[in-house]
Amino acid sequence: MSRLQVVSGKGGTGKTTVAAALALALATEGKRTLLVEVEGRQGIAQLFETEALPYEERKIAVAPGGGEVFALAIDAERALLDYLQMFYKLGGAGRALRKLGAIDFATTIAPGVRDVLLTGKACEAVRRRERDGRPVYDHVVMDAPPTGRITRFLNVNDEVAGLARIGPIHNQAQAVMKVLKSPETAVHLVTLLEEMPVQETADGVAELRAAGLPVGRVVVNMVRPHVLDAAAVRAASGGHREAIARALASAGVPGGAALVEPLLDEAAEHARRVELERDQRAVLDGLGLPAYELPYLGDGADIAGLYRLAKELRRQGVGAA
Amino acid sequence: MTEKTPGPAKAGGLDAAPFLDVDPLLDDRGTRIIVCCGSGGVGKTTTAAALGVRAAERGRRVVVLTIDPARRLAQSMGIDALDNTPRKVDGIKGSDGGELHAMMLDMKRTFDEIVEAHAEPARARAILENPFYQSLSAGFAGTQEYMAMEKLGQLRARDEWDLIVVDTPPSRSALDFLDAPKRLGSFLDGKFIKLLMAPAKVGGRAGMKFLNVGMSMMSGTLGKLLGGQFLGDVQTFVAAMDTMFGGFRTRADATYRLLQAPGTAFLVVAAPERDALREAAYFVERLATEGMPLAGLVLNRVHGSGAGRLSAERARAAAENLDEGRMVDHGPGKTGGRGVPATSSEPSHSATAAASPARPPAAPEAAPTADATEEHSGTAGPETGPEAGTASENDPDIARLTAGLLRLHAERMRVLAREQHTRDRFTALHPEVPVTEVAALPGDVHDLAGLRAIGERLSSPRGRS
Numbered sequence: 001m002s003r004l005q006v007v008s009g010k011g012g013t014g015k016t017t018v019a020a021a022l023a024l025a026l027a028t029e030g031k032r033t034l035l036v037e038v039e040g041r042q043g044i045a046q047l048f049e050t051e052a053l054p055y056e057e058r059k060i061a062v063a064p065g066g067g068e069v070f071a072l073a074i075d076a077e078r079a080l081l082d083y084l085q086m087f088y089k090l091g092g093a094g095r096a097l098r099k100l101g102a103i104d105f106a107t108t109i110a111p112g113v114r115d116v117l118l119t120g121k122a123c124e125a126v127r128r129r130e131r132d133g134r135p136v137y138d139h140v141v142m143d144a145p146p147t148g149r150i151t152r153f154l155n156v157n158d159e160v161a162g163l164a165r166i167g168p169i170h171n172q173a174q175a176v177m178k179v180l181k182s183p184e185t186a187v188h189l190v191t192l193l194e195e196m197p198v199q200e201t202a203d204g205v206a207e208l209r210a211a212g213l214p215v216g217r218v219v220v221n222m223v224r225p226h227v228l229d230a231a232a233v234r235a236a237s238g239g240h241r242e243a244i245a246r247a248l249a250s251a252g253v254p255g256g257a258a259l260v261e262p263l264l265d266e267a268a269e270h271a272r273r274v275e276l277e278r279d280q281r282a283v284l285d286g287l288g289l290p291a292y293e294l295p296y297l298g299d300g301a302d303i304a305g306l307y308r309l310a311k312e313l314r315r316q317g318v319g320a321a
Numbered sequence: 322m323t324e325k326t327p328g329p330a331k332a333g334g335l336d337a338a339p340f341l342d343v344d345p346l347l348d349d350r351g352t353r354i355i356v357c358c359g360s361g362g363v364g365k366t367t368t369a370a371a372l373g374v375r376a377a378e379r380g381r382r383v384v385v386l387t388i389d390p391a392r393r394l395a396q397s398m399g400i401d402a403l404d405n406t407p408r409k410v411d412g413i414k415g416s417d418g419g420e421l422h423a424m425m426l427d428m429k430r431t432f433d434e435i436v437e438a439h440a441e442p443a444r445a446r447a448i449l450e451n452p453f454y455q456s457l458s459a460g461f462a463g464t465q466e467y468m469a470m471e472k473l474g475q476l477r478a479r480d481e482w483d484l485i486v487v488d489t490p491p492s493r494s495a496l497d498f499l500d501a502p503k504r505l506g507s508f509l510d511g512k513f514i515k516l517l518m519a520p521a522k523v524g525g526r527a528g529m530k531f532l533n534v535g536m537s538m539m540s541g542t543l544g545k546l547l548g549g550q551f552l553g554d555v556q557t558f559v560a561a562m563d564t565m566f567g568g569f570r571t572r573a574d575a576t577y578r579l580l581q582a583p584g585t586a587f588l589v590v591a592a593p594e595r596d597a598l599r600e601a602a603y604f605v606e607r608l609a610t611e612g613m614p615l616a617g618l619v620l621n622r623v624h625g626s627g628a629g630r631l632s633a634e635r636a637r638a639a640a641e642n643l644d645e646g647r648m649v650d651h652g653p654g655k656t657g658g659r660g661v662p663a664t665s666s667e668p669s670h671s672a673t674a675a676a677s678p679a680r681p682p683a684a685p686e687a688a689p690t691a692d693a694t695e696e697h698s699g700t701a702g703p704e705t706g707p708e709a710g711t712a713s714e715n716d717p718d719i720a721r722l723t724a725g726l727l728r729l730h731a732e733r734m735r736v737l738a739r740e741q742h743t744r745d746r747f748t749a750l751h752p753e754v755p756v757t758e759v760a761a762l763p764g765d766v767h768d769l770a771g772l773r774a775i776g777e778r779l780s781s782p783r784g785r786s
């Protein structure tokens with residue numbers, strides 16, 4: 001499994017949830033993963049029901065089998081100050097710059113600077129080693145920006161092209177690209193079996209590929225079971241109504257006859273959805289990517305749900321050597 | 322608030338809320354702007370387009386400003402080309418001379434056009450080519466919202482339409498539509514930019530001195546960090562924006578006032594889900610503080626059932642009875658299909674229930690799910706095998722099929738109960754907000770017929786016509 005796993009997808013499809021479940025799933029026996037977020041939304045803290053994460057790596061969960069999940073909310077301004085400190089020993093001057101709004105300016109619209117800082121921090125965590133040379137984190141999982149922005153976000157080299165071709169930011173961009181374009185990295189796209197997210201996924205895959213970024217898997221989220229399909233419903237509607245009414249009566253449902261029609265209507269809707277999902281699946285299959293599938297959790301994706309999703313991911317091969 | 326039983330009677334809190342009838346709103350010539358807001362993915366674009374179609378077919382001259390519509394929807398309205406100007410939509414069946422025009426917002430193009438309109442050509446070119454401008458116009462959080470407002474202002478100023486329906490950009494929070502433009506404004510108005518533009522204006526001599534220190538520190542450190550060209554580019558950018566800046570503010574303020582005017586109506590769109598309705602509640606409160614007129618809440622993708630009197634529990638129990646009946650009749654050997662693991666990484670495939678002699682393959686799909694379906698991921702389908710029981714009510718095909726129908730219904734009732742509960746919470750908080758429901762259609766909405774169907778539901782109580 002790649003060391004850096006980037007999770008993108010259309011807004012609201014479950015990027016944060018899937019990234020967290022993946023971090024848990026990867027933290028098998030004794031392993032340590034780092035879950036990072038880059039959009040300043042504190043989505044991880046909300047998901048794990050903890051207070052807002054500081055700009056500091058914190059243990060937030062223990063995986064079954066003893067692995068550990070750490071989390072970090074990367075803050076571009078803080079990362080820039082860290083750099084300034086590292087390269088120029090700024091001391092209090094950094095704060096002055098910040099007060100003037102210069103840091104905000106640089107991390108907001110200086111082309112690509114923000115993204116270099118964010119991806120740079122994640123790559124640093126990937127490369128970081130213990131004294132004995134072992135990596136500090138076995139895996140880093142990133143809850144990344146949505147599909148529409150992911151290629152630009154990761155393609156920092158192109159982005160900082162608007163700046164001069166010298167200076168630490170440029171060197172940083174170069175180093176980041178080396179990690180991001182290597183097999184050390186995999187970019188996963190989360191989708192639902194609906195038209196828009198699937199379309200975005202297809203577009204996103206094409207863009208990532210064109211940029212030479214390593215596409216990992218499609219993660220089909222919130223998959224609901226197919227109970228009946230169109231053919232079954234057609235068969236049922238065609239002349240079996242009375243038999244169904246009798247079956248309902250025999251199963252102890254009073255007044256079954258009046259229920260047959262509405263039940264068949266519900267089934268027809270379900271069957272219709274099954275067909276539509278099948279179409280979307282065909283589009284996804286056409287991408288030629290391996291997929292993970294995660295079930296829809298009826299009670300929402302709370303902590304218990306996360307552990308369930310992580311277990312499901314492991315069952316599908318995540319974390320296996 | 323007490324829990325209500327879900328059912329066809331829908332005795333929920335919603336009945337306490339007034340019904341939002343969109344037709345009078347659309348027919349009122351005084352309504353000039355309708356803004357569809359809401360959190361991500363709830364149906365803002367669909368609702369905006371459906372209102373546009375309905376208003377046009379009721380005789381109004383409408384323009385719909387859509388943002389990132391689904392591709393097929395855009396194609397069906399003839400606006401898949403991003404040229405940033407409204408196009409007349411064909412196929413509107415207005416008897417009263419109504420017309421629908423539609424456009425898809427091109428954020429960057431809108432920004433560029435402002436620059437081109439407000440700076441002479443040479444200067445405009447310098448701005449458009451500046452990397453800071455490009456970064457700002459393509460990616461700054463809030464640019465899309467700002468440009469949506471800008472475009473709304475432009476459409477209104479053209480005064481060619483008597484109704485403008487505005488979709489809002491996809492964002493986590495509905496509030497972004499109101500807040501983001503200000504964010505851009507205050508960013509452009511920030512201390513640092515002021516400083517770069519005109520250090521002398523900011524303070525007296527002492528201020529100058531401090532600022533000069535700041536400037537040289539800035540050019541020194543940031544310059545070194547980001548490359549030598551950096552400062553030059555920043556200054557070109559800032560100087561170039563300087564001339565236009567006042568214009569940005571003025572227009573943004575004017576548009577904001579437009580949103581507070583009596584001819585404007587906000588529709589808050591939400592799915593009957595906790596997060597979406599919480600956002601909707603925030604938004605409703607915010608509109609009140611801003612003095613912006615709220616027409617009501619569109620509750621989109623609501624589920625219903627014609628068999629609401631059969632509870633989830635009863636349905637599930639009955640399904641189990643049918644399973645047991647099958648087991649009794651045919652012994653465990655015949656029910657082997659139920660023993661498959663409920664989960665698998667394989668893509669789901671519903672078995673086809675064509676009248677084939679073979680038992681449908683044990684469906685490998687369903688990862689563990691809601692209890693209703695947990696142990697029954699197998700696809701039920703009628704069989705025509707010779708093992709069919711004695712009486713037709715014991716027909717395993719029918720029993721299996723009926724059990725499937727019951728399980729689907731049980732799941733549906735669970736969804737209904739959850740939706741009802743979240744709705745009740747909203748109406749408890751905001752009993753004064755008129756609500757209309759739109760049923761979840763089984764498929765996507767991607768053509769005029771689909772938009773008409775949504776329009777019908779928008780204007781009828783209970784969302785099902």
Ligand SMILES: Nc1ncnc2c1ncn2[C@@H]1O[C@H](COP(=O)(O)OP(=O)(O)OP(=O)(O)O)[C@@H](O)[C@H]1O
Pocket residue numbers: 009010011012013014015016017018043146221222223294295296297298300301302493596
């Ligand atoms: N498998 C699932 N089953 C049920 N609910 C889910 C599942 N996955 C995610 N959700 C729910 O869907 C919603 C969106 O999930 P999440 O916040 O992870 O998405 P996101 O892609 O990170 O969204 P955003 O684009 O806003 O960052 C949340 O309410 C979450 O609890």
Ligand SMILES: Nc1ncnc2c1ncn2[C@@H]1O[C@H](COP(=O)(O)OP(=O)(O)OP(=O)(O)O)[C@@H](O)[C@H]1O
Pocket residue numbers: 194195196359360361362363364365366367368388389390391489490491492621622623759760761762763764765766767775
């Ligand atoms: N009542 C409905 N029944 C069935 N499908 C619907 C309904 N309303 C919307 N949809 C579908 O849901 C999807 C999302 O809708 P839409 O694009 O209107 O949402 P949105 O709020 O504009 O999303 P975004 O925040 O991404 O802009 C579309 O595929 C649309 O066809």
Ligand SMILES: [Mg+2]
Pocket residue numbers: 015016017043143
């Ligand atoms: Mg998220």
Ligand SMILES: [Mg+2]
Pocket residue numbers: 365366367388389390488489490491
């Ligand atoms: Mg939309």
